[in-house]
Amino acid sequence: MNFSFTLLKSCSETKARAGVFMTPHGAVLTPCFMPVGTLATVKTLTPAQLEQCGAGMILANTYHLHLQPGEDVVAGAGGVHRFMNWSGPMLTDSGGFQVFSLDQLRTLDDDGVTFRAPSGDPIRFTPEEATRIQNVLGADVIMCFDECPPAQATYEAVQKAVERTTAWAKRCQRYHTRSDQAQFGIVQGGIFPDLRAQSARELIALDFPGYAIGGVSVGEEVDLIRSVVETTAPLLPPDKPRYLMGIGTYRELAQSVAQGIDLFDCVLPTRLARHGAALVRGERWNLKNAQFRRDYTALDATCPCYTCQNFTRAYLCHLIRTQEVLGLTLLAIHNVTEMVGFVRGLREAILEGRFHEKLLPF
CATH class of the missing domain: 3.20.20.105 (Queuine tRNA-ribosyltransferase-like)
Known part of the structure; x- marks a missing residue:
């Protein structure tokens, strides 16, 4: 069979569920x-x-x-x-x-x-x-x-x-x-x-x-x-x-x-990147803002993405202000990682039986 959907675990307090959707090109973890x-x-x-x-x-x-x-x-x-x-x-x-x-x-x-x-x-x-x-x-x-x-x-x-x-x-x-x-x-x-x-x-x-x-x-x-x-x-x-x-x-x-x-x-992660904005733990930061020009810290020190592990907010601000294409790529890398990771975190919370706690801020 080319396709199958298997439920692994459901949340006891909501209708959230974690599963695996099998396709011809691999498994999709839901x-x-x-x-x-x-x-x-x-x-x-x-x-x-x-x-x-x-x-x-x-x-x-x-x-x-x-x-x-x-x-x-x-x-x-x-x-x-x-x-x-x-x-x-x-x-x-x-x-x-x-x-x-x-x-x-x-x-x-x-x-x-x-x-x-x-x-x-x-x-x-x-x-x-x-x-x-x-x-x-x-x-x-x-x-x-x-x-x-x-x-x-x-x-x-x-x-x-x-x-x-x-x-x-x-x-x-x-x-x-x-x-x-x-x-x-x-x-x-x-x-x-x-x-x-x-x-x-x-x-x-x-x-x-x-x-x-x-x-x-x-x-x-x-x-x-x-x-x-x-x-x-x-x-x-x-x-x-x-x-x-x-x-x-x-x-x-x-x-x-x-x-x-x-x-x-x-389309939000890459669209925000093309407008010089980063998703940081759910917030939207405009990297054009002057507050970032001399900020030599990582965009998000907790993020595992290539951008956060290698570049500073000051450098990203410079790229966006000078309209360098690399800035769009680096922000897109971070934003996609952030959003994919957010949903993956919801999945992990379901599997660990703590999704209802993860949901509280929303």
Whole structure:
């Protein structure tokens, strides 16, 4: 069997759980934070640096890789793993979020969506096309094409999106034929509990090997995100991995792990780095600030990453102020290590029976 999910331990006071998700490219220790490599690259980091950061699984995007360089180019290299020289587990999003969230002219119907690429060329995405592209890219986990409504969508609009998401999931499942790829369904339903329950029920009936909670972090308040996760996670099968899409603050991560979520992704670590900011024990530090110019201590003396073990805050401040690319790389190394390590720490706390104590600050 190419895929399996094994629960090792659950928290006695929350719904948090630690497990192992086996894929053709290795084991994913859950809970797991996945750095985002949209265009088959986690920005400014080499695969070797990603491994040193502790990344156990990464994510790439179907929509963006379809536009550039094209899935045929990736296939010519032997698939996305060989194309980017990443040997570990990998997931591709279907492109649904990008199609429905990017500011593009688009026409939506029950068959799919037509939109304009940045070049101006018209592109048609259907469930079959999104699945075909992902089959060609060759990631371990691929996602169904779904409709992701905005946070302010009406009940009627979200209900229609749920109906389309179910219908499209059925079409994705019929078109998907690769046994070395696990296809996950995506639960939609916005902020409406009954629609989340409907979406989960209909997708569970299709018996996917894993399930994602989509349509969160699309403009709604933080407390609403928490409510959606608390409502939806218990509805998902306990013997399959659960993936919360697009979440990246420490509070959201800790609270979602407490609800039994296994996988997360977010662009936050590398995006902050590109803006000269470091994550230090959950806080965001702007390394451009003058207070760091003569600070010759490590960014975080408790951090094991290459950056913290070899460079000072003063040097990082200098690199960011002078716009040297090395500064972005060093901050990305630290930020990814920090966030991957934070979620790994939650996993260790579950295994050691002290997760409820780890959760207290959140």
